[in-house]
Amino acid sequence: MNVRRSAAVLAAVVAIGAATPAAADTSPSPSPALPSALYGDTDPQYDGVWRQSLALLAQHRVDVEPSKAAVDWLTGQQCADGSFAPYRADTAEACGAKTMVDTNQTAAAVQALAALGGHDDVTKKAVGWLKSVQNKDGGWGYTAGGASDTNSTSVVVGALAAAGDRPAEVKKDGKSPYDALLTLALPCEGDGAGAFAFQPDKKGGLVANADATAAGVLGALGAGLAAGPGKGEASSCEKPGTPEQAAANGAAYLTDALAENGHLTSALAGAEDQPDFGNTADAVVALAAQGSGEQAAKSLSWLEKNAADWAAQSGPAAYAQLIFAAHATGADPRDFGGTDLVERLGATGPAAEKATEAKADEKKDEESDSGLGVWWFVGVCLVAGIGIGFLISGRKKQQP
Structure with missing residues (x-):
């Protein structure tokens, strides 16, 4: 989501803005080799675990068995206390006080590994750490102890649900994640009616944020990043007294925001007129999960017609977001406006397990053999008697 990416960009800017030696070496320094099991070829310092988790979750969603090396890389990034940092180049070195772990990378890893299965030891430790850093208002900030925000709280809710916990029962001082989300939901009067704010502003007020709203809808529904279609209905804004109503209100806000041209616009300074592809994809998932299928x-x-270049430039997490949007709406991610998102995602990282391809071929052979067997049987019956032939033909017509 763009709030997380913006935080990463800000951190990079801060680092670049540090004092430089008077006689700096202007020659290009060699880029460190990235792990072959990592998806994407950009610096993973701020999003390595995030993009790996989304890539694995998206592949699982489309029935592709991810590379074992890619999964092992992700599990190997976990710190001893269960948390995840964006990227640990040397996992032989234990995590310390300076290791920048965060809730978003940790929760995304939980969602991916829980979906893949067989990693209960990793997800249990990760969920334990997330619970240990829950804020007193029931929510989570990006880092442990940071003020709760809608995006972080929502991605943790998705992790809790994926791991088999009931988010409503995960409480700190009697407050659940849903209590935190409701405090960040805007009322139905005034600007941004029904939306979610990222965090309260300096004066304690709430300002509508489309990115936070897409996250908040999923969080309020107890859904994860790769949520499927829901059964709710679009409704007008009403007092957000329950998580379900807050989700409906948020979906109504997103519907209005998308109605004019089908996409959200960037909230970054100087980019007001630029489409926000990532947030639009997230909004599609949120709307579909809430049941607002028409606008989704x-x-x-719109994404099918316009998002291919953005995904190619942005990398694996972007392809994953589009796959999630396609899945949530019942579209084919292998023919997304003429682009095979599954193939493009796979090309950004290690090859999927060959066992998957072998299983697919085996299934096709079984279907082929089954088809031949049916026709052979029909032929025998026709030889045996016209009446039996008609009987079998009639039965075949009744089959779905």
Whole structure:
């Protein structure tokens, strides 16, 4: 989500803005080799675990068995206390006080590994750490102890649900994640009615944020990043007294925001007129999960026509977001406006397990053999008697 990416960009800017030696070496320094098991070829310092988790979750969602090396890389990034940092180049070195772990990378890893299965020891430790850093208002900030925000709280809710916990029962001082989300939901009067704020502003007020709203809808529904279609209905804004109503209100806000041209616009300074592809994809998933399928389908259509170049430039997490949007709306991610998102995602990292391809071929052979067997049986019956032939033909017509 763009709030996380913006935080990463800000951190990079801060680092660049540090004092430089008077006689700095202007020759280009060699880039450190990235792990072959890592998806993407950009610096993973701020998003390595995040993009790896989304890539694995998206592949699982489309029935592709990810590379074992890619999964092992992700599990190997975990710190002893269960948390995840964005990227640890040397995992032989234990995590310390200076290791920048955060809730978002940790929660994304939980969602991916829980979906893949067989990693209960990793996810249990990760969930334990997330619970240990829950804020007194029931929510989570990006880092442990940071003020709760809608995006972080929502991605943790998705992790809790994926790991088999009931988010409503995960409480700190009697407050659950849903209590935190409701405090960040805007009322139905005034600007941004029904939306979610990222955090309260300096004066304690709430300002609508489309990115936070897409996250908040999923969080309020107890859904994860790769949520499927829901059964709710679009409704007008009402007092957000329950998580379900807050989700409906948020979906109504997103519907209005998307109605004019099918996409959200960037909230970054100087980019007001630029489409925000990532947030639009997240909004599609949120709308579909809440049951607002009509607007979700319209915005997905816009993404199919316009998002290919953005995904190619942005890398694995972007392809994953589009796959999630396609899955949530019932579209084919292998023919997304003429682009095979599954193939493109796979090309950004290690090859999927060959066992998956072998299983697919085996399934096709079984289907082929089954088809031949049916026709052989029909032929025998026709030879045996016209009446039996008609009987079998009639039965075959009744089959779905």
